[in-house]
Amino acid sequence: MPTIQDVAKRAGVAPITVSRVINNSGYFSEETRERVEAAIAELGYVPNRLARGLRIKQTNTLALVLTDITNPFFTTLARGVEDAAGEAGFTVTFCNTDESEAKEQKYLEVFLQQQVDGILLVPAGSSPDSVHTAQKNGTPVVVIDRRVPDVSTDSVRCDSEAGAYKLVRLLQDLGHRRIAMLGGPEGISTADDRLAGYRRAMAEIGQTGNGDLVQSGSFTMSSGYEMVKTAVAKTPRPTAIFAANNFLAIGALRGLQDCGLRVPEDVALVGFDDLPPALTTFPFLTVAAQPAYDLAQIATKLLLARLAGEAPETCQEIILQTELIIRQSSGGSLIRNGGCDRSLE
Numbered sequence: 001m002p003t004i005q006d007v008a009k010r011a012g013v014a015p016i017t018v019s020r021v022i023n024n025s026g027y028f029s030e031e032t033r034e035r036v037e038a039a040i041a042e043l044g045y046v047p048n049r050l051a052r053g054l055r056i057k058q059t060n061t062l063a064l065v066l067t068d069i070t071n072p073f074f075t076t077l078a079r080g081v082e083d084a085a086g087e088a089g090f091t092v093t094f095c096n097t098d099e100s101e102a103k104e105q106k107y108l109e110v111f112l113q114q115q116v117d118g119i120l121l122v123p124a125g126s127s128p129d130s131v132h133t134a135q136k137n138g139t140p141v142v143v144i145d146r147r148v149p150d151v152s153t154d155s156v157r158c159d160s161e162a163g164a165y166k167l168v169r170l171l172q173d174l175g176h177r178r179i180a181m182l183g184g185p186e187g188i189s190t191a192d193d194r195l196a197g198y199r200r201a202m203a204e205i206g207q208t209g210n211g212d213l214v215q216s217g218s219f220t221m222s223s224g225y226e227m228v229k230t231a232v233a234k235t236p237r238p239t240a241i242f243a244a245n246n247f248l249a250i251g252a253l254r255g256l257q258d259c260g261l262r263v264p265e266d267v268a269l270v271g272f273d274d275l276p277p278a279l280t281t282f283p284f285l286t287v288a289a290q291p292a293y294d295l296a297q298i299a300t301k302l303l304l305a306r307l308a309g310e311a312p313e314t315c316q317e318i319i320l321q322t323e324l325i326i327r328q329s330s331g332g333s334l335i336r337n338g339g340c341d342r343s344l345e
C-alpha cells in the first residue's frame, strides 16, 4: 500500500507538501501540484482520512513559536516549556517570529516538515492559518499567551483585561483621573484585551472618550519611549501612565526621564509583566505580573496529554490571573507585606 512518503519521494517533495496538495491548503506551485497528482496516480495512493489524522511518525520533539525572544516574559516562558518537555523525555525546538505572520507561517512549515509532534504557539497576529495548517497535518497546537479567533484548539493565557483593569483602578484609587495608555499593536489579543481593561476602568469614573489619552504602538522600548513623550506633551498633562507590557514601561521610564519628569513624583507609571529579579537590582515598577513559567508548564503538560490521548475530548481554554505587585512607580501610600508591596485586594 503506497504511503504519503512514497508519493513525496516520487514527486520529489516533502510529505507536508503532499498533504497540502491533497488538502489544497498552504503554498505550493501549479507545477508541484501536477507532480504530486501524477505521483498519486502512478502509485495508486489513496489518502486515508484516518491516517491523515495521525502523525507521520513520533519524533519526541515539540516546537515553540515565540514572538520576541529578547523579552524576559518569553524567555521565562521558554524555560517553563523546556523544563516540562524535558521531564517527559521530549526535546524542544524554537523560533522567533518578530510579530510577523509571514515568518510564523514559514516556521510552521519547517516544523511540520521536521515532523514535530506538537506545537506551542504565541501567535504573531490574529490569523488562524498557522493553527489550521498544523491541524490539517495532524499536529496538535496549544496557543499560548494570546487568543486566535475562529480556531478550535487548546489555549493557555492570562486574563489581560482583568489585569489592566486592576492596574488602572489602582491609579484611580490613588487619585489619578488623567491616565494615559501606551498600548500594543491593535489586533494582537493581549494588546486589545489590555485596552479593554483600561476602558472599563475609565468608564467607571465617567471617562469614555479618552481618545487623546490612548495610543497604540509596538511591544518595544522605543515605542514606549516615543509614545510617552507624546502623552506628556498634552495639556493638561496626564498624571499617570499605563504601559501595556514590560518593554513599553521601560521605554516610558526612559522617555519620562528625558523629559525631566520624575516617577512617581511628577508622573505615576504602571505596566504589565514583572521583570525577573535577576534583571532588576531595585524592583521599582508597579506591575500586573503574569505567571509566565506556570503558564508555560500548564500549556506544555496539556500538549503532552493531548499527544498521549489523555487530554479531555473538548478543547481546553485555560485562563490564569495576573498578580498586582505595587511598588514605588505608582506613588501613593503602599501596603507593605513580606518585603514586597501588595495592594489590599
Ligand code: RIB
Pocket: 071, 073, 074, 145, 146, 184, 190, 191, 219, 244, 245, 246, 247, 272, 273
Ligand atoms: O511582555 C510580553 C507580554 O506582552 C505578553 O503578554 C505579550 O503578548 C505582550 O502582550
